[in-house]
Amino acid sequence: xxxxxxxxxxxxxxxxxxxxxxxxxxxxxxxxxxxxxxxxxxxxxxxxxxxxxxxxxxxxxxxxxxxxxxxxxxxxxxxxxxxxxxxxxxxxxxxxxxxxxxxxxxxxxxxx
Amino acid sequence: xxxxxxxxxxxxxxxxxxxxxxxxxxxxxxxxxxxxxxxxxxxxxxxxxxxxxxxxxxxxxxxxxxxxxxxxxxxxxxxxxxxxxxxxxxxxxxxxxxxxxxxxxxxxxxxxxx
Numbered sequence: 001x002x003x004x005x006x007x008x009x010x011x012x013x014x015x016x017x018x019x020x021x022x023x024x025x026x027x028x029x030x031x032x033x034x035x036x037x038x039x040x041x042x043x044x045x046x047x048x049x050x051x052x053x054x055x056x057x058x059x060x061x062x063x064x065x066x067x068x069x070x071x072x073x074x075x076x077x078x079x080x081x082x083x084x085x086x087x088x089x090x091x092x093x094x095x096x097x098x099x100x101x102x103x104x105x106x107x108x109x110x111x112x
Numbered sequence: 113x114x115x116x117x118x119x120x121x122x123x124x125x126x127x128x129x130x131x132x133x134x135x136x137x138x139x140x141x142x143x144x145x146x147x148x149x150x151x152x153x154x155x156x157x158x159x160x161x162x163x164x165x166x167x168x169x170x171x172x173x174x175x176x177x178x179x180x181x182x183x184x185x186x187x188x189x190x191x192x193x194x195x196x197x198x199x200x201x202x203x204x205x206x207x208x209x210x211x212x213x214x215x216x217x218x219x220x221x222x223x224x225x226x
Contacts, residue, residue: 002154004154032212032213034213034214041219042219043116043203043205043217043218043219043220044155044203044215044217045217046214046215046216049212049213049214089154089155091155091213093212093213097143097145097160097207097209097212097213097215098143098145098157098160098162098168099157100145100157100213100215101157102147102154102155102156103154104152104153104154105154
């Protein structure tokens, strides 16, 4: 049973435009939500997180939005750069990082 | 090194053989995790170690899978009598704070069972 879902397996965006990656979840008790980025042949790297008590967190070009009523999380990247091309995983924590649930990932391609 | 180190990076084995995968976490990180990612799927939690506490083995898919960790250092994931469905990238991660989910992943060990 997938508690964290990324329904778009891929996304292509023109350089300089906004990339919006979406994630839905089922468990309203999740404490934290995170985005990880993964390049080929590398492990995932932490990108940005948001506590369940907030609705927005911004770090440079990256902003994560949390809509608890819709159980929806999104990552905005603006402006998108070719180096952002990677697979992005959404994740959610319940009580501790040993209960960290990952989505299946969205492959972002930023076209120069 | 500064990051999480895993070995081997690639392992090809025959069905029925045992394999051992190693993870060297970041120094000072008390928590260590093993995940696997099968082709086209998300990351699947396997096992979690926190200091000297009993490990959380709830994600291990069968009794052919086991893992050990010596104190707060190296961990070994062992898969006995490998099956083709065990083919995956096995990722190790470590963290200082288990509450926030900011894990530091290694590059993974790609296991192919023929």
